[in-house]
Amino acid sequence: MAPRKKRNLDIWFIHPDLGIGGAERLVVDAAVGLQQLGHRVTIFTSHCDKSHCFDEVKDGTLTVHVRGNTLIPPHLFHRFFILCAILRQIHLTLTLSSDPPPDPSATTGPPPTDPLYPRLPPPDVIFIDQLSASIPILRILYPTTKILFYCHFPDKLLSPRNHPLAHLYRLPFDFLEGYSTSKSHCLLVNSLFTRSIFAQSFTGIASTPRVVYPCVDTFPPPTTLPIQPPAHNHLTFPNLLLSINRFERKKNIALAIHSFSLLPRTLRHASSTRLILAGGYDPRNAENAQYHLDLTKLCDTLGLQHATCKNYISALSLPDSVDVIFLLSIPASLKAELLSKARLLLYTPSNEHFGIVPLEAMLSCTPVLAVNSGGPLETVVEGETGWLRPPDMKEWSAIMKKVLFEMSDSQIRIMGERGKERVEREFSKEKMAVSLQEVMLEMLEKDMGEPLFGVGELGVLIGVVMGLVAMGVWWFL
Template sequence: MPRLKPSNVIIIHPDLGIGGAERLILDAALALQARGHRVTIYTSHRDRNHCFEEARDGTLDVRVGGNTLFPAHVGGRLHVLMAVLRQLHLVGEVLGELARRGGTTTTAGEKKEEEEDDIFIVDQVPACVPVLKILGPRYASQRSKSKKSKRQRILFYCHFPDQLLARRDEGNTLLRLAKSLYRFPFDWFEGWAMSASDKVVANSKFTRGVVSDVFGQGRLGDVRVIYPCVDTKATGGKVVEDEAIIGDNLWGGKKILLSINRFERKKDMGLAIRAYHGLGEEGRKGTRLVIAGGYDTRIPENVHYHRDLEALATSLGLSTATSKTVISALSIPDSIDVLFLLSVPTAFKQTLLSNSHLLLYTPINEHFGIVPVEAMHAGLPVLASNTGGPLETIVEGETGWLRDAHDVGAWTDVMRKVLFEMDQSERERMAAKARERVEREFSLAAMGDRLEEEIVDMLGKPRRPFTLGLQELLVGVLVSGIAVSVLVAVVLRGL
């Protein structure tokens, strides 16, 4: 496969928070930037106090726009409509900047050879893809001062079909009907917009299969898999607080069982609590369950689910504590069974991984799941649901275990095995296997190689044909979507 020449890579992502999709898109940017490509990330939202370090410290060129005309939601509703409108607003700004941008310059002010091609990478929301397909080449032609014709391609990275993520079972019959009407045009539009891209890739074989089932065989072409990654060259495992280094004696050397996920109901961290309770009072001596993850006070589900998890643990007779900072987490009493850590810093997360005995990954049908890969990179075995992405990342008995998420006793049995039955040589063997697998399949270098391979393949083929005869229908669908959205808002206000 020929090497991709230096290109102008433009990444469009809706919100640079601290979720798995954000981690993936930043890693993709880092991998391509390390290979000499000019990478710019455009987003409609970035909270510098609630994002990954690379999104705020200047490592990557991040530009925020498309957020002045439309809010992120209206009264906690209409998220998908606002996401589409904000992205279209953002892409208008991107195209304007693309038209104005000339060749890059060196620090000495000398002209550098212009990048070979323009590569757009879009994820999560495909609304802008038809716009880029139609208008992108026109804006690029205004920019280019060379006689050489530049190629322009669009790659859509599919984490999971948005229409399957939408919650449609809330409220009474009238509300559910209104939601179904509201979602219908957007569900149709999602597949139509994705088909405008020149290539679609997915984050796992599981997601690829779902994409094929939802949008049909062949509509999106040959969907390839590019796995998310971890930076295996990064250093981690320690964190400095008040000039004191935390080593391998976290919380007095307690045996830690760790769960890392966003505080969302679909992540089912309650399974970890129930399985931990199954160890019994004697089995829990000298241990602690730590539940850490993304937590945003702006998101009601995060707040409510955290409270529900606390109530569940308390009802089972487990003592709990919640910490929002590393300092408060380190000072909790020895008697605490379950510790909730809200949005812990990356460095402390690495400390948790390096000091734990087992990672508990509880979601069912997770699209990929980067946390198990991060744990394996740290040499930590993983216990996960035997569904979705973990089937592709975890090797049974070698890097972890896969169990039925509905069989709480099976999860307790694995916990007991890891805590009390495994010897040091077995731990070291599993840690070595895990690190080897991550380096080979899920490293930043591996992701960069696969991204470049797919881009080169995309550039080597004609642009994918796009049916423009549906434009009138598209306008009608969008107008009906807006009308239905207004109807839904009125209905909700009256309920």
């Protein structure tokens, strides 16, 4: 199919909380990529902490407006997160057509030409992700604008339902998610795996979402470590096995420890083999703290010497007897260094929606061992850029042994180069931006999406929104 005629578009992004998570990384990469293609991009969000966001937001590369954050808090006594998130998004949506106060702290990027913040003209396309609740409202407010919804994963599958009342409480939210999602002009997902789950979760939506993969920066800026490491330290040993994940149970980091423990002790010590478990850790998060403690106890049970380091400097002075190193909340510079030095990346989660870490490893010419489910099935090529195995410790240990003691350095290098070529070819920021541009141009050419309201739908929608508010007030009182 011939590429569509290029024209510069006015594109808005609507995102709930512009922090530093995976969804936020995708939004920032998509916005920057489209901006570099010549489109005018503006991001609207209900929250953006300039000390806790990506550099492109901090340095003004992107124009970001914070709105819809003055009436509804993010939660009520650490409850009702989804209700508050929906109401905050609706509030944000309603402020788009009104004149916001001239609050410099609520805006990043180039200042508007008019200091009174005049009303913005309707955009060509609105890109919205995570929450779909405001899509019907957006279609009413901007009838000529096309609405694109990017589904990272169905929200209805991410909420715990450990009690019948919790299931009952979620019913109206689930209905609203399905209804509002169906009213977008175009649906995108981050992987074929997510598309299959989407189809199972929203049986009433006839259209099939398209896949636009997340990306990594194939031209990352150079990073430097805080200090030059000594020649002899655990972070530069030749046989490093690396896992990078948040310290959460669903990431199944224990699989890496169990598999590592099956390697012969004499071989491990003779070859200076170490297992490094790095990733996101928030001491205020009870699950992070408890899971880290459980993993250290597992090491004790398996007879593995371990050490926990909270900064780069402390990791340089560990005794040689340490087998497993826990690195908590590593900076980007250390993450890049570890990825470039590791012999093998261990990606332990099952049914991961997509998984960006395997791409980062392959970009660093490091082979990947991942669980054979979810997103890694679409990123890791068996036997060429890494291996895909069930979460069985014996099978994982066999691959570790092969990589550490049986494959030559040249074989590892060739596999790593294939991985890097694959990432640069299929998962670059430039390719994602061009894919989004093609989708948006097609949306503007065709009459896509379902009619906004069918018979009785408006009344049902109003009833659901009022019911959500009433339920939240009742539960709170």
